[in-house]
Amino acid sequence: MENKLKIGLIGLGTVGCGVAKVLAKRDDIEIVGAAVKNINKKRDVEIKNLTTDPLTLANNPEIQVLVEVAGGCSVLEALEVAIKNKKHIVTANKELLAKHGAQLFDLARQYGTTILYEAAVAGGIPIIFPIKTSLSANTFSNVAGILNGTTNYILTKMEEENLSYSDCLKKAQELGYAETDPTGDVEGYDAMYKIAILANIVFNKRIDLSKIYCEGITKITANDIKIADELGYKIKLIAQAKKLNKNDEDILDIRVHPMLVDKRKPISEIKNATNAVLLNGFPVDRVMFVGPGAGEFPTSSSVVGDILIIKSEIDKNNGSILPIATCRHGEYAKQIDINETINCYYLSIVAKNTPGEIGRIGTACAKFGINISYIIQKGVVNNNSASIIVITEECFEKDINNMIAEIEGDNITKVVNKIRVMG
Amino acid sequence: MENKLKIGLIGLGTVGCGVAKVLAKRDDIEIVGAAVKNINKKRDVEIKNLTTDPLTLANNPEIQVLVEVAGGCSVLEALEVAIKNKKHIVTANKELLAKHGAQLFDLARQYGTTILYEAAVAGGIPIIFPIKTSLSANTFSNVAGILNGTTNYILTKMEEENLSYSDCLKKAQELGYAETDPTGDVEGYDAMYKIAILANIVFNKRIDLSKIYCEGITKITANDIKIADELGYKIKLIAQAKKLNKNDEDILDIRVHPMLVDKRKPISEIKNATNAVLLNGFPVDRVMFVGPGAGEFPTSSSVVGDILIIKSEIDKNNGSILPIATCRHGEYAKQIDINETINCYYLSIVAKNTPGEIGRIGTACAKFGINISYIIQKGVVNNNSASIIVITEECFEKDINNMIAEIEGDNITKVVNKIRVMG
Numbered sequence: 001m002e003n004k005l006k007i008g009l010i011g012l013g014t015v016g017c018g019v020a021k022v023l024a025k026r027d028d029i030e031i032v033g034a035a036v037k038n039i040n041k042k043r044d045v046e047i048k049n050l051t052t053d054p055l056t057l058a059n060n061p062e063i064q065v066l067v068e069v070a071g072g073c074s075v076l077e078a079l080e081v082a083i084k085n086k087k088h089i090v091t092a093n094k095e096l097l098a099k100h101g102a103q104l105f106d107l108a109r110q111y112g113t114t115i116l117y118e119a120a121v122a123g124g125i126p127i128i129f130p131i132k133t134s135l136s137a138n139t140f141s142n143v144a145g146i147l148n149g150t151t152n153y154i155l156t157k158m159e160e161e162n163l164s165y166s167d168c169l170k171k172a173q174e175l176g177y178a179e180t181d182p183t184g185d186v187e188g189y190d191a192m193y194k195i196a197i198l199a200n201i202v203f204n205k206r207i208d209l210s211k212i213y214c215e216g217i218t219k220i221t222a223n224d225i226k227i228a229d230e231l232g233y234k235i236k237l238i239a240q241a242k243k244l245n246k247n248d249e250d251i252l253d254i255r256v257h258p259m260l261v262d263k264r265k266p267i268s269e270i271k272n273a274t275n276a277v278l279l280n281g282f283p284v285d286r287v288m289f290v291g292p293g294a295g296e297f298p299t300s301s302s303v304v305g306d307i308l309i310i311k312s313e314i315d316k317n318n319g320s321i322l323p324i325a326t327c328r329h330g331e332y333a334k335q336i337d338i339n340e341t342i343n344c345y346y347l348s349i350v351a352k353n354t355p356g357e358i359g360r361i362g363t364a365c366a367k368f369g370i371n372i373s374y375i376i377q378k379g380v381v382n383n384n385s386a387s388i389i390v391i392t393e394e395c396f397e398k399d400i401n402n403m404i405a406e407i408e409g410d411n412i413t414k415v416v417n418k419i420r421v422m423g
Numbered sequence: 424m425e426n427k428l429k430i431g432l433i434g435l436g437t438v439g440c441g442v443a444k445v446l447a448k449r450d451d452i453e454i455v456g457a458a459v460k461n462i463n464k465k466r467d468v469e470i471k472n473l474t475t476d477p478l479t480l481a482n483n484p485e486i487q488v489l490v491e492v493a494g495g496c497s498v499l500e501a502l503e504v505a506i507k508n509k510k511h512i513v514t515a516n517k518e519l520l521a522k523h524g525a526q527l528f529d530l531a532r533q534y535g536t537t538i539l540y541e542a543a544v545a546g547g548i549p550i551i552f553p554i555k556t557s558l559s560a561n562t563f564s565n566v567a568g569i570l571n572g573t574t575n576y577i578l579t580k581m582e583e584e585n586l587s588y589s590d591c592l593k594k595a596q597e598l599g600y601a602e603t604d605p606t607g608d609v610e611g612y613d614a615m616y617k618i619a620i621l622a623n624i625v626f627n628k629r630i631d632l633s634k635i636y637c638e639g640i641t642k643i644t645a646n647d648i649k650i651a652d653e654l655g656y657k658i659k660l661i662a663q664a665k666k667l668n669k670n671d672e673d674i675l676d677i678r679v680h681p682m683l684v685d686k687r688k689p690i691s692e693i694k695n696a697t698n699a700v701l702l703n704g705f706p707v708d709r710v711m712f713v714g715p716g717a718g719e720f721p722t723s724s725s726v727v728g729d730i731l732i733i734k735s736e737i738d739k740n741n742g743s744i745l746p747i748a749t750c751r752h753g754e755y756a757k758q759i760d761i762n763e764t765i766n767c768y769y770l771s772i773v774a775k776n777t778p779g780e781i782g783r784i785g786t787a788c789a790k791f792g793i794n795i796s797y798i799i800q801k802g803v804v805n806n807n808s809a810s811i812i813v814i815t816e817e818c819f820e821k822d823i824n825n826m827i828a829e830i831e832g833d834n835i836t837k838v839v840n841k842i843r844v845m846g
Contacts, residue, residue, distance in 0.1 A: 022560060022706050118557050124707040126557035133556070134541050134549035137445060137727035266692055266713065283445050283720035283727075284547040290689065290711040297706035304560035304706075317740050 005311045008057030008087075009034040010078060011070030012043055012050075015092055015119070018296035019069060019303050020045040029307060032063050035070075035078075054078035058085060065310055068093055069119070069303060076100055083107045083115075088314075090306040092119035092299060098193035102206050114313070116306035121194045122147060122275040124298030125291035129309070131201055131279070138281035140202045144240040147194040149273030149293040150178045150185035151217050151237040155258075156271045159225045159234065165218060177273060187216035188256040191239040199241035199254050202279070205333035207254065213338035215257035224348055224417055227389055231374070233260035233346075234268040238422060244336060251334045253341055260346050260421040339398040344373070344421035347404070349388040352412040353380050360413070361390065364406040368399040391421065428734045431480030432457040433501060434493030435466055435473075438515055438542070441719035442492060442726050443468040452730060455486050458493075458501075477501035481508060488733055490726060491516055492542070499523055506530045506538075511737075513729040515542035515722060521616035525629050537736070539729035544617045545570060545698040547721025548714040552732070554624050554702070561704035563625045567663040570617040572696030572716040573601045573608035574640050574660040578681075579694045582648045582657065588641060600696060610639035611679040614662040622664035622677050625702070628756035630677065636761035638680035647771055647840055650812055654797070656683035656769075657691040661845060667759060674757045676764055683769050683844040762821040767796070767844035770827070772811040775835040776803050783836070784813065787829040791822040814844065 005028065009016055012034050023029050024045070033049030035057055054070075057063055058081035066082040068075055068091040076096060079089055080103075089108070091097065097104070097120055108115050118128045122145065146152050150172060157168040169186065172178035184190050192214045196207045217237050228235050238261070241254040261268040266288060270276045275293030280286050292298035351357045358377060365372055371393035378387045392400065400418065407413045428451065432439055435457050446452050447468065456472030458480055477493075480486055481504035489505040491498055491514040499519060502512055503526075512531070514520065520527070520543055531538050541551045545568065569575050573595060580591040592609065595601035607613050615637045619630045640660050651658050661684070664677040684691040689711060693699045698716030703709050715721035774780045781800060788795055797814040815823065823841065830836045 018706065125710055126553040129557045130549040130553050133732050134552045134725060134728040136731045137724050266689070269689055269692060281724075283441065284724035285715050285718070285721050287548055287712070287714035290713070292708050292710075295708070298708050301560055301704075301707035302557060305557040308559045309556050 003315065005029045005064055005307070005314065006032045006062050007065045007067050007307065008032055008060060008063040009047070010054045010057060010066065010068040010075055012036045012045070012047065013069070014296045015069040015299045015303065017043055017045050018300035019067065020047055022297070022300045022304050029311065032060060033057055055081060058082035058087070061085075063087060064314065065090060065307060067091070067303060067307065069299075071095065073099060079104060080107060083111050083113050086111055086113055088113045088310050089115040090303055090310065091115065091117050092303055093117075094120040094190065094193035094197060098196040098207075098209055101197070101200065114310060116309060117197070118306050119299045119302035121197050122277055122289070122291070123149075123293040123295060124301045125275060125277060125289045125293070126302065126305070127198070127277050127289050128201060129306075135279070135281070135284060135287075138284050140243070140279060140281035142240070142242045142280040143195070143198050143202045143277065144238060144242075144267075145195075145198075145277040146236055146267065146270050146275055147239045147277070147293065148185055148188070148191040148237060149275060150182065151188075151191070152270065152275075153177045153273045154186070155217060155220070155225070155235055155237065158220070158222055159229065162222055162226070164222055165220060186218055188214045188237065191237060191256045195239035195241055195254060195256060198277070199252060199333070202241065203243060203252060203333060205252070205331055207252075207333055208335060211254075211335040211337075213255040213257065217258050219417055220258055220419075221417070224419065227348070227378075228260050228346070231260075231391070232263050233421070234263060235259070235419065236261050236268065236270070246336075249334065251336050253336045255338060255341075258419050260419055262422065265422070339396070339401070341397050342394050343397060343400075344394055344423065345390075345392045345400050346417075346419045346421055347390040347392070347415055348417040349390065349407070350385050350414050350416055351388060353384050353386040354412060357386060357413065358388065360410065361388065361407055364403045365392070367406065368395070368403045370395040370399055370403055426738065428452045428487055428730070428737065429455045429485050430488045430490050430730060431455055431483060431486040432470070433477045433480060433489065433491040433498055435459045435468070435470065436492070437719045438492040438722045438726065440466055440468050441723035442490065443470055445720070445723045445727050452734065455483065456480055478504060481505035481510070484508070486510060487737065488513060488730060490514070490730065492722075492726060494518065496522060499527075502527060503530060506534050506536050509534055509536055511536045511733050512538040513726055513733065514538065514540050515726055516540075517543040517613065517616035517620060521619040521630075521632055524620070524623065537733060539732060540620070541729050542722045542725035544620050545700055545712070545714070546572075546716040546718060547724045548698060548700060548712045548716070549725065549728070550621070550700050550712050551624060552729075558702070558704070558707060558710075561707050563666070563702060563704035565663070565665045565703040566618070566621050566625045566700065567661060567665075567690075568618075568621075568700040569659055569690065569693050569698055570662045570700070570716065571608055571611070571614040571660060572698060573605065574611075574614070575693065575698075576600045576696045577609070578640060578643070578648070578658055578660065581643070581645055582652065585645055585649070587645055588643060609641055611637045611660065614660060614679045618662035618664055618677060618679060621700070622675060622756070625664065626666060626675060626756060628675070628754055630675075630756055631758060634677075634758040634760075636678040636680065640681050642840055643681055643842075644840070647769075647842065650771070650801075651683050651769070654683075654814070655686050656844070657686060658682070658842065659684050659691065659693070669759075672757065674759050676759045678761060678764075681842050683842055685845065688845070762819070762824070764820050765817050766820060766823075767817055767846070768813075768815045768823050769840075769842045769844055770813040770815070770838055771840040772813065772830070773808050773837050773839055774811060776807050776809040777835060780809060780836065781811065783833065784811065784830055787826045788815070790829065791818070791826045793818040793822055793826055
C-alpha cells in the first residue's frame, strides 16, 4: 500500500491556492502546514497550521517535501534548512533558482535530496523534466522561446488593436495579467531568469545572470508593430540561448530582447499570455512546446506533477534522489558579450527632411561594412521630418552601434528604435 | 562509478541504424548484438554479433535492455521471452503495442521489468513520458493530433501545389516519405495505432482497436482543399480521443479521419511531415507539442532517451521498475460508435442541374433535424451538373448518413465527399 506524502507549502497566493485546490481532490498527499505573509487574509481554500515563518515548515520532521510558490529570494534560508533536514524541494521560483540555484543544487547533492522546478519556466508546459529525461540523448545547439506571458499579451493587444504600449499595459494591469509594478515583466527580467534556468539544463553549465543581455518592450511603438507587419514580421519578446563555437571553444549567446519574427515561423503565431519553447538539437532536430505560461491552475499542474514524481520515487525506494533529474553542471559557461554578436537589425529612423539623408545612412553603413537588405522612406512626418526604415543584413552589434553613433552625429538624424531580427 | 549498460537491438533499418549511430558516440551503452532480416545487407553502421533470430537476444543473459525497432507483430514472442528473462524493453512499435500492449504490460508487471515506448507515437516529440510524469496531476478530457507524417505531407503538397492525391502520393513515395504499399499510412491505420496508445495512457484504460473509427485521406480531392481554404479551413488527418459523459458514465470517442480545421487553430499550421499532439486537461488547460514525427535521428532521440531513463534507474537501484512509467490500466474503456457521435459536416455534392435541387437538400436536412450553417452552389460543372457545398451545424453521424441516403435516393444527386469539421 502507498503511504500518504506529507508536504509543507510556502506561499498561498494565486499559485499556492491552485496547488491546495488540486491537492484537495487527492487522498495521497497531505498539506501538513503552510507559511504565508498574512494569516488572517481571506482565501478560498482551507489549510491547517498556518504560520508566518517558513522555517517552521523547514524544521517540521513530519514534512517530506517542501513546496515553495512564494517567489522572491527571501525564502532561500528556509529552503537551505529544509534540504539540510533531508527534505525534497519543489519550487516555482525562477528568480531564486537563477540567482542561487547553484548553491541550492550543491546542497541538495550533498544531503541526497531532490529539487524539481517544472513550474519555474513556462508555467504549465512540461519542459524541464522532458529535457532531463526523454530528450537526454540530445546535444542541444539552441533553446528559444516566448517565456513571459505579460509582455506577449501586451504585444498581441498592441498589434490586434493598434494601441500604444502604455494603453495595453494599463489593460493588462486591469485584467490581472500585469502587476502594479510591471518592471520585472516589461523590462525582461522574468524572461531572463527563465532562459538562464533553461540554458543551465540544456547546456549543462552554470550561467552568470549579469552577463545576459536584457532589453524589455517599453520602447516598442504601435508604429514599429505596424511596419513590421507590412514587412512580414511580428514583434515578440524572445529569450534565447545559443551555443556558438569560437576558436574551438563553446561559448553561449544568451539574451532577452524584442525581435522581428518572420510570420512564417510558428512561434510568431503564439498569442496573448501563451508561452512557447523551441529546442534545437541532435538527434531530435527541432521540437516546440506550447501552452499556458502562468495562471493558478496551469502552474499547479507542474507543481503537483513534480510532487507526484517525488512521491513515486519515495514509494519505490524510501526517497533516494533521481539522478537524471538532478543538475550536474559544475562549471560556469563562457558567455559572449552582446557587442560581439552578429544579427540582422530593423532600424526606425527619424531625420529632418533635408536632401541627402538616405545617402548619409548608406555611407555610414558602408563605412562599417553593413549591407542594407531593405530601406524605405515613409513620406514626411510631423515637423518636416522623414521616417526611414532600414533592415540590415547580418553584422556585428558593435558595428551597428558605431553606425548609429555616426548618423546621429549630424544632430539631424535620430534612430528611435533598433530591433534585432530573428534568424 | 557508472556501469556500461548492455543492450540488444532488434531491427537495423532506418531507425535501428540511427540508434546505433547515436549510441556509437557514447561510452556508457554497449550494443551486444542485433537481430536483422538479412545479415549481408550493406549498412553504414558496424554492429557485432548479427543474428536473424531475435530470440538469441531475448535469451542472451548479458543483455539488460532489449530495444525493438523492427516493427510489426512478429517480434511479440521475442519480447515476451525477454521480459520473462527480466529484461527491460524499449520499443518504437506502435502496431505491436496497440494490438498486444495489454498482455505485454501485464507480463512486465509480473516479472518486474519496464517497457518504455516514447518513439512509438510522434517520433522525436517527448509525449508519452511527460504525460506519465510532469502532467500526471491532470485529468484529461481530450487528446488530439496530427500523428502521421506521410498523410500530412501529402495534404500539404496537395494544398500548396494544387495537385491531386495520387500525384502527391507518388511524390511522397519518390522522396521516401511514403512506402511502396502506402496503405498503413493513407488509410489511417498508423495514426489509429498511435491514438490508441495515447488514449490508453491519457485515460488509463485499455482500448479496443476494432471499435476505433478509421478513415484515410484517399478520397480527399484538390477541389475539397481549395473550397475548404476559401471557407477558412485546412484539411488535416486528425486522430482524436475524447472523454464524453453519457448517463453518468465515461465513454471514449476515439477516431481517425480527415477534418476541416479552422485556420485560426495553431494545429492547422502544422505542415509536411511534422507531427503535433494537443492535450486538454485539468489543471493544465491546454498544451501542444510539435516536432518531427519520424526519421532516422528524431526517432533515435526518443529511443535513446528511453534507454537512458532505464539506465539511470538501473544505476540507482539495480533495475527496479519505474512506477510512474508503468501502465496500470486494467479495464477496457467503453467506446462510442461513430454513428452515435455528434459533428459538424462538410458535404461536397454533385447534382444534375435540375430545378429544386437546393430545395431537396434543404428538405432532407430538415427531415433529420439538421441545421445548415452554410450552403453554396458553385455554378455548373461538366455534364450539366451542379457542385453544391454544404456545411452543417452539429448533428448525429447517423442523421447525416440518413440524410445523405435520402438525397442520393433520387439518383440525380451524389454526395462525393463528407468531411467532419473540427469543433
